[in-house]
Amino acid sequence: MTSTQQNYVNGEWSDSENGETFECTDPAAPDEVVAEYQRSTAADVESAVEAAADASEEWATMPAPQRGAILREAAANLAERKEELTQLLVREEGKTSGEAGGEVQRAIDIFYYYAEKTRDLGGSRKSASSAGTDLYTVDQPVGVAGLITPWNYPIAIPAWKMAPALATGNTVVLKPAELAPGTALALAGALDEADIPDGVVNVVTGKGSELGPPLIEHEEVDAVSFTGSTEVGQQVYQSATDAGKRAQCEMGGKNPTVVGESADVEQAADIVANGAFGVTGQACTACSRAIVHESVHDEFVDALVARAEDIDIGPGDEYDMGPQVSESELEGTLDYVDVAEQEGATLETGGGQPEGEHLGDGYYVEPTVFSGVERDFRIFQEEVFGPLVSVTEVADFEEALETANDSQYGLSASIVTNDHEEAERFVHEVESGVAKVNAKTTGLELHVPFGGFKQSSTETWREQGDAGIDFYTIQRTVYDEF
Template identity: 75%
Template sequence: MTANYQNYVDGAWTDTEAAETFETTDPSAPDEVVATYQQSTVEDANTAVEAAAATQSEWANTPAPERGAILREAGSILADRKDRLTELLTREEGKTHAEAGGEVQRAIDIFYYYAEKTRDLGGSVKSASGPRTNLYTVSEPVGVTALITPWNYPIAIPAWKLAPALATGNAVVLNPASVAPGVALELFKALDEAGLPDGAANVVTGPGSTVGDAIITHDDVDAVSFTGSGEVGHMVYDKATDDGKRVQTELGGKNPTVVSDSADVEEAAEIVASGAFGVTGQACTACSRAIVHTDVYDEFVDAVVAEAESIEIGPGDEYDMGPQVTESELEGTLDYIDVAQKEGATLETGGGQPEGERFEDGYYVEPTVFSDVENDYRIAQEEVFGPVLAVIEVEDYEQGVEAANDVQYGLSASIVTDDHTEAERFVREVEAGVAKINAKTTGLELHVPFGGFKQSSSETWREQGDAGIDFYTIEKTVYDTF
């Protein structure tokens, strides 16, 4: 059954002024239409920003615990609909049922978390140098905020931008990626039913080059939060900062796991395979490089190949790994596989589209492992965004960290080791915003900061936890001698 979605602007579900729509399809069965959406225009985007601006003052002046109560109720509504949202996410984006369910639960938890954080919002009291002076700070919302989100975590990422923005009193406009926007729009259904004031949150679907550009450059927008590709993210950053807006960008990754000679090789292979092939490798924190000590290199290659070959591929409601989200994403992955072989890497397993009746229509690719990869190969330097792992051999720990850092990105990194000194050095020396010990590069806690170094981020503001609140608030210092 095909769903039909409208934009949500100023508390009402509306069609685009252009009366044009677009469709999404199931990546495991591309002939099946999942939903229809509004192909919005600049005028639609401007209307949404104007609605947010008109409501900004009222929403900012709403007591924070009252804002929190709305977020809490929205979270409860999402929880009641978890099964249906999980199915929608699986059909539209291609994740397995378990992965989709975990992502929906993450969105629910984020709404609950920031609902409770509203009770702690405020400023701080300081000691004044002179008599009869009260010295304190007041935390205020930044203002109207534009949110641009990607397709690979289509409910979790909108949730971790929306929830702290609304909790702190900012009115927002969201432009979700057109590949899989359905679950993001379901967030707005929950907020609407929870009693969110008209105009406090608005969502407009359509191409980022039109809708997204209009909202980030609108004069009434005060802050921009973007997650997506590096190329687009840098353009967003430049446009927004040129206008003096506060900007937060989270971009790509080329995430390594260093495997020490002291590591349990079977455990290391499980950790790396989970990080590399989970969510079909379509995560900015996915492990795409295993940097392995020469003493355990051959054993590790055999073990990680066995892990890859044990993965069952198919539609997300039944199998271990689903399809890539679109034909273009699949083609991009296959192109990188071809480049890796031409560069001289050894294809150990995978490398193509699986054969069989259930794979005839979907955008499937095999979990792929390359060995004999040099760190200057494109497969070791560029983000692939598919289930492709490059295995790189190093002589010692120092070479391992050097290789880990020798990329333009710095989002997530891990080490598998039984040596405490190596683990402590790795945390200090790796150039990444997330460092993990004996764990996969993917998977994030919602109450701690998330963000990258180098080209993985604007390196301005972090997301999630208290850092998420920091981006959406600004401090005012008060000297009271009344």
């Protein structure tokens, strides 16, 4: 029997005002319903924001280590449910078991991390110019935070927004993506079991187009944090800032890996394949452009094709690569395959839907490699949210760097090289918020800043680590002359 999940508002599990629900299905078996969720309305958002506003003062004035103790207990609650949440993530989003388990662990680690950070919150003492003056700063929460998160990391991204917001004394209203909201509700459940005060955490499910505007524009919401597409993110940022709110938006990517003349080709193929085909290419940091020196180009293409063709595709609990999250995402990837062929790129492998009895009607696509991709091709310039990587040949490092930077996006970039001077120049001159040497474009540490340049970010505030704390706090300077 299909379970029906409720919103979490003001410390209670409740149905939406209109009583309507929607279904989430398994992308590996679209006829199988995973769960039903509340199709919330603007009125439900209103209730959630009011609850968060009412709880704001009590939570803000609670000693930070006490808030940390609640986050720590929530992390332990998540850890107890790790296997259950891993399987939910596999069924709702399509990740493999290994990928899903890693993401759940990431959420657990984030809550533990910010639980410990609460011990260091408060402000700093400064030296005054006159005797008898005590000069210091006080960090205080911004207030109510509206969080809007995507489907591709449906527990990790809500965690890395929610945990620093709560640690610093803010209350939150979370609107998770409609395609995979189950694990986001599990975060609320873990905090509820940890006895977080009513109204501090609120989660409402439903369509972003219907719930986003009333959340972003509500007069009681003080800060807005969004992760998703560039098109939507720009609209969110405009609406939030027009309403005078603090806002951060992390958006799309078109991430390059440069393969230098001195690169170990086998290593380079591993790095690009892992970055391009992991999580079915459905990561904003996924590698979608391989920019390869002409001296190793042919060897690299052969090695990358071999790795793509060695990937076993199927349901996430048994295979190397799972399905795309929805039919529309699958169609989008297949459309780009057609576009690439029309533009004159060479299809080296993949490009279609795999066959096999175990695949059923799932939203599967083959890992795809195109060579002969020029810089003005759409698959070079536009984000393809699927396991598709383009290969562009270059004559030298200067051309490689110029080619890597020829994009409206600037989220993550990497280089594979044994030339230290090239590596140093790359990390200083590449136009991206994350730069890696001899590593894949995906994969982030939780204690360092994350964010992009150009159209990948609003470039206002970074996420994670101390940067996450900065976004959710504002400083007061105190002069005490007793």
